Amino acid sequence: MEVLLPHSLDEALAIKAEHPEAVPLSGGTDLMVELNFGRARPPAIVDLNRVGELTAWREENGNVFLGSGVTYATIVREMQAYKPLVQASRSVGSPQIRNRGTVGGNLGTASPAGDALPVLAAYDAEVILRSRARGERSLPWNLFLTGPKKTAIAPDELIIGTRWRRFRGPGSFSKIGTRNAMVIAVAGLCLVIDEERRRVNVALGSVGPTILRATEAEERVSAALTSSGTWDDRSAPLNPQWIDEFAELVATAAQPLDDVRGTAAYRRHGCRVLARRALGWALGEWRLPTWL
Amino acid sequence: MVVRTRVNGVWREADVWPGTSLLVFLREALGLYGSKNACEQGECGSCSVWLDGTLACSCLVLAAQAHEREVRTVESLASGDRLHPIQEAFLEAGAVQCGFCTPGFVVAVADLLEKDANPSPATVREALSGNLCRCTGYQKILDAVDLAATRRRAGS
DSSP: OEEEOOSSHHHHHHHHHHOTTOEEESSOTTHHHHHHTTSOOOSEEEEOTTOGGGGOEEEETTEEEEETTOBHHHHHHHOTTSHHHHHHHHTSSOHHHHHHOBHHHHHHHOOTTOTHHHHHHHTTOEEEEEETTTEEEEEEHHHHEEETTEEOOOTTOEEEEEEEEOOOOOEEEEEEOSSSSSOOOSEEEEEEEETTTTEEEEEEESSSSSOEEOHHHHHHHHHHHHHTTTTTOTTSOOOHHHHHHHHHHHHHHOOOOOBTTBOHHHHHHHHHHHHHHHHHHHHHHHHSOTTO | OEEEEEETTEEEEEEOOTTOBHHHIIIIITOOOSSOOSOSSSSSOTTEEEETTEEEEGGGSBGGGGTTSEEEOGGGTSBTTBOOHHHHHHHHHTOOSSOSSHHHHHHHHHHHHHHOSSOOHHHHHHHTTTOOOTTOOHHHHHHHHHHHHHHHHHHO
């Protein structure tokens, strides 16, 4: 085994061009477990800790760019304006894990239980990849995440970061697990409301082969908010029947399996509960006076 | 590969298998047995150290990642035979049972109190949520944090 320690992005991309088999390592919260237990013996590892270009996030031209090396601890500290992302980041592991784990790791590992992923899906984020030979390309999250622990990344590429359009509106991330720390989600949900486009976006984690969007639920509830006049007058209540229907449609969108962490039936029910709560929170947040 | 790291203020180096974790490097190559090896998957916090000043599970850091960087371990806390005030507080509060989790807890508590001199009970629980005590002596550990924090504030 060989460990390569690039000090810049150019150097890291050159290494990936010459050693496409080199596995990227950042926070180590996934790969190190595989190494410690003898489940992985990659011929080479490329450490991204010293690649400073990956550890920044910024707002630019109405978009947000989040570098793949930004840790969950940094997100919690610096990105308060992106509440669902902060909530998801706070729910990752423990302080030690959040200090090291990165969004790029969630993307690269592509576990359906990656906590940041439902948020990126609800944001309609794109994933930015780069190789020395072909430069940069970006893929919508759903074309990047192709299956359980499978992505569309090419062997010579690195994940540079993710980008989404900034929009106004309430939202949340919530998840179900057995305790409040060190939990791999049994079900996770991110709901965001895009005020400008009058859309509700809902993404689910841990209840399918990859992250899922509950598109029918989104369309029906977005239309219901139109018929109740809530888009124009936030105090106009949504008929409770629509909230029930929304929760039911979100549960229907899940494709859960039975596994050691929970049964399919429990996960589907979990989605129903999380969906109802998330919609309630978002509408409640909306009704608060803006000066609060 | 040769890994060279500044550990507790002293540059140390050793030739190790490239897949070695920082934890195994500290214990097996450098003989620093304070950081404990338990879960090897970041669940238990027994191997907590500071990497460039940031609290981390050393089992999840590749030793090579610490090459030319700074590591602080639990061994940095006591001065000679004089225990660190947090270690004293653990002893006095009865927060040590089998003792296996203690170094990791002490490091996590030191990290917390360096950032927050007067942490709320909720903050303490959150800060220690990555450390497991299989003797389940959590209440005494929380008492020890309270004692250490109170004395630290009185002393400063």
